[in-house]
Amino acid sequence: NTDLSLNVPDNPIIPYIEGDGTGVDITPVMLKVVDAAVAKAYGGKRKISWMEIYAGEKSTKVYGPDVWLP
Secondary structure (H helix, E strand, O other), X not given: XXXXXXXXXXXXXXXXXXXXXXXXXXXXXXXXXXXHHHHHHHOOOOOOEEEEOOXXXXXXXXXXXXXXXX
């Protein structure tokens, strides 16, 4: 935008990394909390489309041994 404001779509795709350790416990709850906050703030007119990015131990299971990042 010429006024340098953000132009955010109604359904942005937001990547996230679950991570190793406590991320396994925290991430699912965080996704629900953020989804609920967006739903309340925008009256259901906007929604985040979450896209998991594999890193750490999950990455080695998806991409092969010793591949810690995609």
